[in-house]
Amino acid sequence: MKPAPFTYRRPVTLQEALEALAGDSGAKVLAGGQSLVPLLSMRLAAPTMLVDINGLPDLAGIEAGPDGVRVGALARHSDVLADRAVRQTQPLLGQALQHVAHPTIRNRGTTVGSLVHADAAAELPVVLTLLGGSVEVASSTGTRTIAAHDLFAGPLESTLEHDELAVSAFFPALPPGAGVAFDEIARRHGDYALCGVAALVQEERVRVGYLSVSDVPTVVDLTGVADTDLGDAALEHLDPADDIHATADYRAQLVRVLTQRVVASARRAA
Numbered sequence: 001m002k003p004a005p006f007t008y009r010r011p012v013t014l015q016e017a018l019e020a021l022a023g024d025s026g027a028k029v030l031a032g033g034q035s036l037v038p039l040l041s042m043r044l045a046a047p048t049m050l051v052d053i054n055g056l057p058d059l060a061g062i063e064a065g066p067d068g069v070r071v072g073a074l075a076r077h078s079d080v081l082a083d084r085a086v087r088q089t090q091p092l093l094g095q096a097l098q099h100v101a102h103p104t105i106r107n108r109g110t111t112v113g114s115l116v117h118a119d120a121a122a123e124l125p126v127v128l129t130l131l132g133g134s135v136e137v138a139s140s141t142g143t144r145t146i147a148a149h150d151l152f153a154g155p156l157e158s159t160l161e162h163d164e165l166a167v168s169a170f171f172p173a174l175p176p177g178a179g180v181a182f183d184e185i186a187r188r189h190g191d192y193a194l195c196g197v198a199a200l201v202q203e204e205r206v207r208v209g210y211l212s213v214s215d216v217p218t219v220v221d222l223t224g225v226a227d228t229d230l231g232d233a234a235l236e237h238l239d240p241a242d243d244i245h246a247t248a249d250y251r252a253q254l255v256r257v258l259t260q261r262v263v264a265s266a267r268r269a270a
Ligand code: FAD
Pocket: 028, 029, 030, 031, 032, 033, 034, 035, 036, 037, 038, 073, 099, 100, 101, 102, 105, 108, 109, 110, 111, 112, 113, 114, 116, 117, 121, 122, 123, 124, 160, 164, 165, 166, 167, 190, 191, 192, 193
């Protein structure tokens, strides 16, 4: 199947990109194209205009500092994964990115695009939510910061307005004495996970994030829960569902097994 007709714009300044978005309520940003292009080809999305941001290299920056990691809208998953300073500042990013698709897709797909795409089966939305990160967005009328807990409205739905461009994402640094860990089960390495779990442990506090077992990335506070009860306590906040890849019962079992395993790893890392 071929995409529905659309106008293509490739701006060379941010202002030009924002004006293009503001001028057409059916416009969509094209970043790495790893999610949008398949959707166009299957006619599951039919934007009237594509605003290709690949002509804006100023958005490709990755900065790791004492407070955290800022990733620009054009930084590819592979660049973030390869950055040593990122791994030192916030190891959870690299741990999760290893599970995002395959190298060819990571070479093109962007970390910010993955956040805005808001797939509940994706790794990075859970990482951003667990860490309490945020996304900086711009429009022709100004800028604003959206905290992770306000970013994900539903399956494949973020809270960005049609005329807003996400210019960067901020992932807070690992706090002193804290530990993080990530693991997931997929049918094949690089496939979307049947269930994925990220944990952040700091002193007695235990917070755990889940992907593929609810409509939006979900973070559960499991502080004070006995190790053997961690999975069942988390399942009270999750909604695993049947699909062609796995039953809801199997997903619930993955929550139990992975939660215990990932929390133990985060404790060892702390
Ligand atoms: P695009 O495809 O260009 O855009 C996706 C959506 O986000 C569009 O609606 C677009 O308008 C919007 N958008 C993108 N950037 C911006 C921005 N800066 N501002 C506003 N809106 C924006 N992902 C995973 O997380 N885990 C996986 O296991 C995984 N497996 C994959 C396997 C395959 C075979 C493929 C093809 C993809 C897979 N992906 C996976 C998706 C991949 O990570 C994508 O790169 C990512 O989801 C979207 O990033 P992108 O830059 O390609 O965005």
